[in-house]
Amino acid sequence: MLMMTDLNTAARHISAEQQAPLTIAIIGGGPAGLASAIFLRSKLSADCSILLFDSQKEDKLKVGESIPPAATPVLRKLFGEQLKSIFAEHLECPGSISLWGSDTPGHNDFIFELDGAGYHLNRTLFEQQLKQRVLSAGVVCHDQYRLCNIEPNNSGFTLEFATAEGNQQWDADFVVDASGAGSFFTRKLGVARNILDSVLFLCAEFDLPDSIDMLDHTLVEAVSDGWWYSARLPHNRLMVTFCTDAEHVKLSACDQAEFWLEKLKQTSWLQSRIPMAEIAEQMSETTIITRAATSFIMSNVIGERWLAVGDAACGFDPISSAGITKALLQSERASSAISEWAGGSMDALSGYQDQVFNDFNQYVGLRSQLYASETRFAGQRYWSQRVF
Numbered sequence: 001m002l003m004m005t006d007l008n009t010a011a012r013h014i015s016a017e018q019q020a021p022l023t024i025a026i027i028g029g030g031p032a033g034l035a036s037a038i039f040l041r042s043k044l045s046a047d048c049s050i051l052l053f054d055s056q057k058e059d060k061l062k063v064g065e066s067i068p069p070a071a072t073p074v075l076r077k078l079f080g081e082q083l084k085s086i087f088a089e090h091l092e093c094p095g096s097i098s099l100w101g102s103d104t105p106g107h108n109d110f111i112f113e114l115d116g117a118g119y120h121l122n123r124t125l126f127e128q129q130l131k132q133r134v135l136s137a138g139v140v141c142h143d144q145y146r147l148c149n150i151e152p153n154n155s156g157f158t159l160e161f162a163t164a165e166g167n168q169q170w171d172a173d174f175v176v177d178a179s180g181a182g183s184f185f186t187r188k189l190g191v192a193r194n195i196l197d198s199v200l201f202l203c204a205e206f207d208l209p210d211s212i213d214m215l216d217h218t219l220v221e222a223v224s225d226g227w228w229y230s231a232r233l234p235h236n237r238l239m240v241t242f243c244t245d246a247e248h249v250k251l252s253a254c255d256q257a258e259f260w261l262e263k264l265k266q267t268s269w270l271q272s273r274i275p276m277a278e279i280a281e282q283m284s285e286t287t288i289i290t291r292a293a294t295s296f297i298m299s300n301v302i303g304e305r306w307l308a309v310g311d312a313a314c315g316f317d318p319i320s321s322a323g324i325t326k327a328l329l330q331s332e333r334a335s336s337a338i339s340e341w342a343g344g345s346m347d348a349l350s351g352y353q354d355q356v357f358n359d360f361n362q363y364v365g366l367r368s369q370l371y372a373s374e375t376r377f378a379g380q381r382y383w384s385q386r387v388f
């Protein structure tokens, strides 16, 4: 691990000797990588190159679609005057209704939020809209480039990518690790990952009939071995997700469509709020997508000439609905820190790390409170393992 004195010496060394324009490489084209590219382009001088590399294949479905009103200020900075037209293509979410800790549904209405509404995103479209901003800002994007190796050198890193045309190498003066929960670059450097908890999400998407009369709220119900949520998505789609843990999936096979549906039918309230007949009808051609959601923090999220942002730095349980917002907010702070680093100061990088650690500590408190507030299933394995 580098000590802060080493980092400050390194920064002075950079400002004295670094005459050539900088090359910043961003690894990952999710919300964190794309937002970092937009903010960095607006903060760094035009002669700095910003390159974005993303391994994503076009057919990979991304989940994670609800953003709270707290995301609006940073989205305003990213999209400027276009924000209204951009969000016309997503679905406004007025809040959530939850059967959590009580047999009576509780309401959390966004109407009282100063920043306005939340949204249920068409996640693929949202990332395309961010990418469009990145491209129009002049950032060069390399799609289907998977970082497979890194080598520190005198002025940064040599990065090796697997591409359809064979492996390619690029040199970068500074690397932004935005590779998501795999934290590929940061882990290659040997930085440890501290895991708090890991849960599984079993997600399925359905078509809704045009005529349907259904609330646009996020609907949540805690059950004895996990919790369910449903979110209406743009273009008459519905996401329904069961959150449980690996042990329960092994015991109940609820990652298989028929058992998943059986469990959904056993909910006491949610099944009466969503169109079960349409869901059952579409079940035979629906795939249950399993995604792990790990709550973790990397031991270091900065070093000499790199930082990690978004899920590459730390992961939140989707119960917080904060993953995308956290990625966008951290990207803004990270790009300010990099711009100060480019001016010869290392303090901003350590300030960025302090903030990431503080935010994670706050999240840990919030997560504990949320899980502890569901006492109806206190003796059940899933709940007793979440409360510590």
Ligand SMILES: Cc1cc2nc3c(=O)[nH]c(=O)nc-3n(C[C@H](O)[C@H](O)[C@H](O)COP(=O)(O)OP(=O)(O)OC[C@H]3O[C@@H](n4cnc5c(N)ncnc54)[C@H](O)[C@@H]3O)c2cc1C
Binding pocket: 027, 028, 029, 030, 031, 032, 033, 053, 054, 055, 056, 057, 063, 064, 065, 066, 067, 145, 146, 147, 148, 178, 179, 180, 181, 182, 184, 201, 203, 291, 292, 293, 309, 310, 311, 312, 318, 321, 322, 323, 324, 325, 327
């Ligand atoms: C089931 C589930 C539900 C969720 N629901 C919500 C929700 O409702 N609201 C919310 O705010 N958040 C939610 N989240 C969390 C949210 O999706 C993440 O926090 C968010 O995607 C983080 O963005 P990111 O850019 O850091 O990482 P990612 O979105 O994971 O993007 C990382 C990118 O890096 C690329 N990459 C990875 N490795 C490499 C490599 N070696 N080389 C090049 N590129 C690489 C990937 O292809 C990917 O495009 C949910 C997560 C899960 C699992």
